[in-house]
Amino acid sequence: MNGLRCFRPRERNNQLLKQELETAFDGITVRIEKKNRIELSIARNGVLSVLSFLKNKGFNHLQLVSCVDWIDDGQLELVYVLSAYMKEDTFEKVEELNIILKTRIGRDNPEFITSINIFPVAEAYEREIHELYGVIFQGHPRLTHLLLDRDYSIPPFRKDFDTRLYVDDFFGSVPAVEGEGESL
């Protein structure tokens, strides 16, 4: 049991990974936050190459794709959280490291490229972000409704979507009875 705990010194590894990333990609910011966490941010066109670089490095587990609406900056932030599964032959843990990759895209007409060719699991997450934040992922095979069944003028998870106002508008009045000459 304690045999699983023998892994290489983490700090040195993180520094190595940082150097490799900085030489391989222009304009990448690497911050080693804690021993087990690295935060990367890169411009939008570098994201896919960083993702496939990290996957080849052994970070083969895409845990989450998330989106944050920074309304004051007029930007949406896409967040990819990566880590490593165990080694397939020996079942040693590879690296106790969570990598958080961030990129920002414009809030008006947000478009991005899908990452499902690298991580098939991203499919559902991207569908959700499309639905709740209105980001269009180019190359995604089915950007259809996932959780909701109506179309919204403002995607509902954005900060300027007022839930109370929406509820009042949509459910606040008693609909007219059919056949009384009034439409809904």
Place this chain on the structure above:
Amino acid sequence: MRELELYFGPQHLGMVGNFSITLQVEGDRILKATANPGYLHRGFEKLMEGRSWIKNFPMVCRINVIEPDSMEMVYSMAVEKLAGLEVPERAQFIRTIYLELARVGSHLFGLWAYASMLGFDTVAQWAMYHRDLILDLFEELTGGRVYHIYIWPGGVRRDFPDGFKDRIVKTLHSIGGCVPDYDSTFFNNRLFYERAGNIGKVSRAEALEMGGTGQVLRATGMPYDIRRIEPYAAYDKVPWNVPTREDGDAFSRIWVVRDEMIESVHMIFKLLDEMPGGEVYNRIPNPFKWRIPKGEAYVRCESSRGELGLYLVSNGGKNPYRVHFRTPSYPHGLTVLEKALVGANISDVGNIMISLYVVAPEIDR
């Protein structure tokens, strides 16, 4: 033969939970499956942005109805990380015992669903009864049977009452004493193997590619468990094993669940023996005025269904700025399920879905 489109759920006897699958079938064989979640979408993550850090607890636990405790845990861990709070050691032990009790309860619920779906009604009734005994313990400890809101940032709400340790041991012994009955009636029953063996096979490569965790991955032989990889609470204080099976089918997954329950019970006994004394709670600032410094946290723990993560962002205010749960059922129910159903028989849809341990409210949130 003619191809047909068939709607499976949400109103279907074989479906557990508010979820539906659209099947493309030819005769009894499934050609394509499309998962349709959303029947339980309550927008919790958006609603949480409008409530203070503490007021979010009643909401967090409703994301997974069957095992709300790991939801409380992951949210507390994230808040503690953002606010820089420490948790006393006794509280860590209590949290671990509480989470393992919840895991046993959740697995018994899963066993109820699975056994009753296969027609093993007796076993299903036993499992529900034994889960109820664990809910009695929760009721005594927290006041609630289903939603407990027991774990808080900084510790747990209260210490174990007098004699509670003995009652945990007594309850677990009375459940453990029935394991031979469960084995002879269900797990070693030829009928169970006939229905579950070689059904819903997910290979290790497929599971890794599609974000599989928990039983889905452990049934393919990989002992991937967050409790072992990134130990939290008191999971690194006592020795325990990660049960695995090799075949990756429904039969293996349910066996992993059975072995995990037994392992959890052993773990609880060890934790009860080594429990230190002391405080169970570090005071937090006035919750109504509590502002948490700007920052973000990603934390994860192992729920009874697999890897549970939480991405939590604070902009320095009274409320969270963004909350996003990475629930284990999300990849299992949307990606793995669609893949595992292709080529299966219509009569095995419920079988495969429950063996993947999909809980609809976790997907919708």
